Amino acid sequence: MAVGMRAVLPILLLLLLGGCAGIRQQPLGNPESPYPPPRPPEIGDVLHLPTGIYVGREQMLAAVTDARIVYVGETHDNPASHRLQLDILRAMAERWPGQVSLGMEMFTPAQQEVLDDWVAGRLDEKTFLKRSRWFRTWSMDFGLYRDLLELAREKKIPIRGLNADKKLVSQVGRKNLDQLPAEARQSLPKMDLNDPYQTALVKAIFGGHSAGKAMLEGFQRVQTLWDETMAASIADWLARPGNERMRMVVVAGGNHVRNGFGIPRRVFRRLPTSYVLVGSHEIEVPEERKDRLMNVRVPAFPMPPFDYLLYTRYEIHDRDRVKLGVILADDDGRVVVGSVVPGSNADRAGLRQGDVILRIGGQPVKESFDLVYEISRLEAGDERTLDIERQGERLQIDVRFEKRRKK
Template sequence: MRFFSWFLLLAPVALMSACAPTLIVPIGDPQRPYEPSRPPQVGDVLHNPTGFFVDEQAMLAAAADARIVYVGETHDNPAAHRVQLRVIEAVAERHPGRVAIGMEMFVPAQQEALDRWVAGELSEREFLRESRWNEVWRMDFAYYRDILLLARDRGIPVIGLNAERDLVRQVSRQGLDELPADVAAALPEMDLDDPYQRALTTAIFAGHDAGRGDLESFVRVQTLWDETMAENIARYLGDPANAEQRMVVLAGGNHVRYGFGIPRRVYRRLPASYLIIGSKEIEVPDDKQDRLMDVELPQFPMRPYDFTVFTAYEDLPAPPVRLGVLLESAPTGVGVAGVMPDSPAAHAGIEKGDVLLEMDGTELRESFDVIYLVRQKQPGDTAQLRIVRDGTEMDIQVHFPVPDENEQPMTKDK
């Protein structure tokens, strides 16, 4: 009788408990399930799933085991590109002749120039001209020179992954259901419903100019970039002719971080083993603080990378110099449409309306020629210019000064 009474008393409690929702509190931080034993230092490599610091060789060995290795970058940090270079070298040494490099920095329309570069048929100047580097990516080639030289020296194919600019422009202006039929047909399969990707994109959008603009346009463009790169990776590796190939993918950190940008979209098309490596700047000089985005990211339920390499935010060994002119086309030579105040060109006496004919004895035919030759200069160098002004030719010497350490650069490459 006593047992029966207790049963009647407890039964309603048990039934109420069964109907109540179960609240499961996660243990620890999903992004960092094991806290490292100490704060990271520049040069450290952290294996995020275990929280252990490992040496670089352990990370490179793991990278060589995967069919696809995504290496996220900060575009203007040479330290991030050194990480990419070492990963490519390690995978190529383990799988000689069976590795390709996929790069966000190029689009498929540049593939012929990339193939000719890898084949050794183009000089650097010819490659930059034929690939339209300064139009498509617009960053100092010095950030990527060592990677592309390695590809050429070892015959490693380089695959342009990104979306063509015209397509990006149209997608940014119109919803997908409003696009002309021929434009819609050029789109990759587009998944706009990934909640994590949308949350990341929304956070980044809020950090750009206080979120002014069209959020949905921003989401469409970010998705187009990720889906296009994913499709081009899957197309290359899914080709039966490339069945034994592996790929090291170089892209901005936000395209691969947490895995829902490019990696998950590739896996939807081509299930294959992959690894994600990223770099994180933990030493940022004062003059680079403004390059860090003011973004408050959501707390995602996954690790950002398999391995994180901790770096300093560095400059190029030789900072780029600027001539300080606005260029325009001219019947012969390159026209000067404007001169920036207090620039090397202004100090040399170059004026608006001048036409640049030669630099250091090299004929100037288009803006590319001026840009390329100036980028070969270093602080402290000079250039001999032949110009024509009001029908009279004259020679002018331009001096590229060594910048004052406390002086802000005239322009910044982003």
């Protein structure tokens, strides 16, 4: 028997060293979580998905800062996601002072001058939001991003706008690439529309949509445009002369980062360099946030979604957010009330269609942005006086801002 084994062992070793595995079988376990964690996750846990080992937050930060690029996938409206981004950017800046940049999905290259002025300290918050057209281009609550942007300014961390221009996105969503105007085609990054995993994800989201094949193909073109544009922006920045030691924290929606086939692989195609994927997952969701979860059966992909996953609570940041309740129009330097929402704060205060809003809380209102900005800073229970003009007469109206009422 021993002689037989001695004869067989060299053959087995040759097979192993040669990489011959015989007939390929289905992978063992779950490729997205190859090592199941030893216990169910709790809020605040950080799981290293490739090994199934829970690590401390500081251990995670020490590990991810080894990489040149740290991709952080966010849930846009969950403050817990943004605290994770903040911790990672701070850890990167402390470990690599002067060698870290911040790439953001929320801005485009066209806004780069504004971002540079912000980091240089030449803009206050209101001017920054106005010049970047925040409420039109991204529209999420700026308070979710304020700490991250203020840290970048404090540490002089360059911020790079990554995303595609909205006009180009609209064109790509409506037409095949070969049908675009010449100028639009020339502005496209190199587009890989054949990634099987992204195709599967898009089909999972839109496959059953009543608009059918045209909408599915349009969304896939748009998703690819977003990912390829952001990837090109990242690679171009890091490959610039003088940026050989530059690192980057990239913040983007989870679907752009998860499983690595969105932005990360497309960056690596252009610029092979080290990277790590970090994400978060809500395991406690309040009733008023459940409608924001996508009811989509996502395909099982053959790789972990992230290297590190933070388990969080879906926190509610806008419970006390308020609105005035009007439709506005800018008319030759005047902000005019186009209509008043019945039952709104404006309605209860007596604001009428045709009123011209001159000031709010003593602050001049020269365009709609001025009013939107001031109201964005208020919470339920706050009161402000509106100076208005009504049919040539100057009036003051006191408004008590109550939170939005559910129908």
